[in-house]
Amino acid sequence: MKLKGGEKRGIITKVKDGILAVLEAVETLPQGVKPTGLRGKITARFMAIGHQGIYKNVAAVLNLQPEDDFLEISCGSGLFIKSFASHVHSVAGVDHSEDMVKLASYYNQKRIEAGTAEFRHGDAAWLPWENDKFNAVTTIASFLFWPEPLKSLKEMYRVLRPGGRAVVSIGWNAEDGQDHSKYVETHGMRLYTGKEIQDMFQEAGFSQNYITYFKSFMIPRGIIASAVK
Numbered sequence: 001m002k003l004k005g006g007e008k009r010g011i012i013t014k015v016k017d018g019i020l021a022v023l024e025a026v027e028t029l030p031q032g033v034k035p036t037g038l039r040g041k042i043t044a045r046f047m048a049i050g051h052q053g054i055y056k057n058v059a060a061v062l063n064l065q066p067e068d069d070f071l072e073i074s075c076g077s078g079l080f081i082k083s084f085a086s087h088v089h090s091v092a093g094v095d096h097s098e099d100m101v102k103l104a105s106y107y108n109q110k111r112i113e114a115g116t117a118e119f120r121h122g123d124a125a126w127l128p129w130e131n132d133k134f135n136a137v138t139t140i141a142s143f144l145f146w147p148e149p150l151k152s153l154k155e156m157y158r159v160l161r162p163g164g165r166a167v168v169s170i171g172w173n174a175e176d177g178q179d180h181s182k183y184v185e186t187h188g189m190r191l192y193t194g195k196e197i198q199d200m201f202q203e204a205g206f207s208q209n210y211i212t213y214f215k216s217f218m219i220p221r222g223i224i225a226s227a228v229k
């Protein structure tokens with residue numbers, strides 16, 4: 001005979017497993033590279049749920065302050081900005097998917113109307129802002145898709161003011177002990193070690209390079225690399 005509590009736990013476990021399976025499927029869709037159309041918008045929304053653990057770790061390293069002018073490159077849904085940068089002086093996002101620019105604008109509409117947020121269409125390697133515009137820049141779960149990583153870090157450096165900080169977070173990487181070969185091929189990803197990112201930061205002109213590691217959903221050992229202009 002089954003106990004009532006046992007049945008409840010069984011259902012809860014099944015629901016939990018179902019949600020994890022959906023998030024896992026979303027995480028491995030090619031849509032992650034350039035979310036487009038309705039499917040892209042749904043993917044980006046679910047992705048923001050799956051990325052909550054990454055967002056919290058990145059926010060802790062970024063340590064955003066009320067006076068910060070903050071840019072997120074490859075902002076996707078814009079939900080990191082909405083949830084973790086609501087207190088800063090100004091926010092901006094850029095993404096190479098026009099649908100993500102629209103979605104991020106939708107989720108941050110109030111701040112756009114208040115004149116303290118803007119979202120632009122553009123590429124990480126060609127940021128559509130002038131020099132010294134921001135004092136904090138991040139990118140989450142996107143660096144591994146960028147075809148021109150060094151040029152993109154140089155762009156980050158260019159748009160930062162002296163003393164500004166850059167934080168690059170990558171979940172899957174070359175030192176997490178996992179076999180990502182299937183997704184490397186389907187997503188056109190590149191896997192890096194923390195040291196490789198640090199070397200690129202240095203080549204782009206940054207100093208005070210620092211690496212921290214984190215654990216999150218589907219991410220056994222993610223990398224957060226930070227540096228200062």
Ligand SMILES: C[S@@+](CC[C@H](N)C(=O)[O-])C[C@H]1O[C@@H](n2cnc3c(N)ncnc32)[C@H](O)[C@@H]1O
Pocket residue numbers: 032033034035047048051073074075076077094095096097100122123124125139140141142145146147
């Ligand atoms: C996996 S999603 C992550 C989105 C968001 N950062 C998050 O964590 O919820 C990757 C995002 O990077 C964007 N992206 C990929 N390559 C890009 C590039 N070269 N320049 C700008 N955006 C890019 C995609 O359009 C997509 O929105």
